[in-house]
Amino acid sequence: MPQRKTRRKQRSPYLFMALAVILLVVGLVIGSRAMNAWNAYTAAAAVTPTPSPTVRPIAVTQAPDLVTFTPPPTATPGPLSSGASGERVTQLQQRLKELGFYQGSVDGQFGSGTKSAVRAFQKQHGLDDDGIAGAKTLAVLYSDQAAAYQPTPTPKVDDTLAGDIPLLVNKWNKLPDDFVPADLVTIRDVAGDLLQYDDKTFQGVREAVDALVRMIQAAKADGITPWKVGGAYRTIKDQQRIFNNRVSRYMQNDSELTRSQAISRTRLTVADPGCSEHHTGLAFDLNVPNTEAFVDTAQYLWLNAHCWDYGFIMRYTDEKEDITGIIGEEWHVRYVGIDHAHKMRELDYCLEEYVEYLKQQLSNN
Numbered sequence: 001m002p003q004r005k006t007r008r009k010q011r012s013p014y015l016f017m018a019l020a021v022i023l024l025v026v027g028l029v030i031g032s033r034a035m036n037a038w039n040a041y042t043a044a045a046a047v048t049p050t051p052s053p054t055v056r057p058i059a060v061t062q063a064p065d066l067v068t069f070t071p072p073p074t075a076t077p078g079p080l081s082s083g084a085s086g087e088r089v090t091q092l093q094q095r096l097k098e099l100g101f102y103q104g105s106v107d108g109q110f111g112s113g114t115k116s117a118v119r120a121f122q123k124q125h126g127l128d129d130d131g132i133a134g135a136k137t138l139a140v141l142y143s144d145q146a147a148a149y150q151p152t153p154t155p156k157v158d159d160t161l162a163g164d165i166p167l168l169v170n171k172w173n174k175l176p177d178d179f180v181p182a183d184l185v186t187i188r189d190v191a192g193d194l195l196q197y198d199d200k201t202f203q204g205v206r207e208a209v210d211a212l213v214r215m216i217q218a219a220k221a222d223g224i225t226p227w228k229v230g231g232a233y234r235t236i237k238d239q240q241r242i243f244n245n246r247v248s249r250y251m252q253n254d255s256e257l258t259r260s261q262a263i264s265r266t267r268l269t270v271a272d273p274g275c276s277e278h279h280t281g282l283a284f285d286l287n288v289p290n291t292e293a294f295v296d297t298a299q300y301l302w303l304n305a306h307c308w309d310y311g312f313i314m315r316y317t318d319e320k321e322d323i324t325g326i327i328g329e330e331w332h333v334r335y336v337g338i339d340h341a342h343k344m345r346e347l348d349y350c351l352e353e354y355v356e357y358l359k360q361q362l363s364n365n
């Protein structure tokens, strides 16, 4: 037994050292693997947050907001996006449906149909159309600023003077929301003091503005002056804002009025966005400074007799109200080019009739 004891005593330092070496080796292997994994992780982490400029950073921040759980009622309601579900989505769908943006079932599930509806709503209201119902979108959606869905049927046309047929814009021929005419210039940069302006930033399509300048120079040479520009190019967003503000004002002044009633009332005096000829950059409202009725002025008589020779037409007359859908506006001229203008005067056609006539001529040939 003592022998054994001695042998054990002799063996134990080696055993201890061997164990220590093994532990050290194992520790080093695990340690280096962990370092490799950590390095790989940090390298990946350094890359993923900035993948490419085309990826919206919002996609990263949105991830935690996918509503797989219902947030406590005291918390600020987060944005609603694809995959969300529950009472707030139901309310969202109901509201979008009421305004005509959503056709699907009100089931509280934020799917692709709901996303498309949110995007259409955002687009029509000048919001960032990301399809996510965030604070800004929800604020507009549940306010008086929310307008009913308006379809945009006609294709986008940039060159308002292109083609054989003059561009027709009216209640039945609506321009797309993103329509912008090509070659806009500031009228004052071209005409200077020849004209007065209700707004010095008024713009028009260059060719039409040049024709306007030649026309007013001729009037001035005939002793007919002064002239003032009261209206020119207007963006569709401008028109949307004007329209929405009017609807809101009617509803504020009369609490009994429904939204659709307020919209109908607004349409009596304000064109629907996309339906005003002022979006083309080819139409101008002319008047005489400090004069109420343009129709009683020498300027009007001169304009009515000579505008055709400069490529302009008197766009809205009382005689053609049934066809144009607009009451007589003797101050509103529209540029169509000299050939079209002469032909229209000869035929006594308004633009609606003339466009129809040209289409028939073209189909007969």
Ligand SMILES: [Zn+2]
Binding pocket: 231, 278, 283, 284, 285, 329, 332
């Ligand atoms: Zn006008």
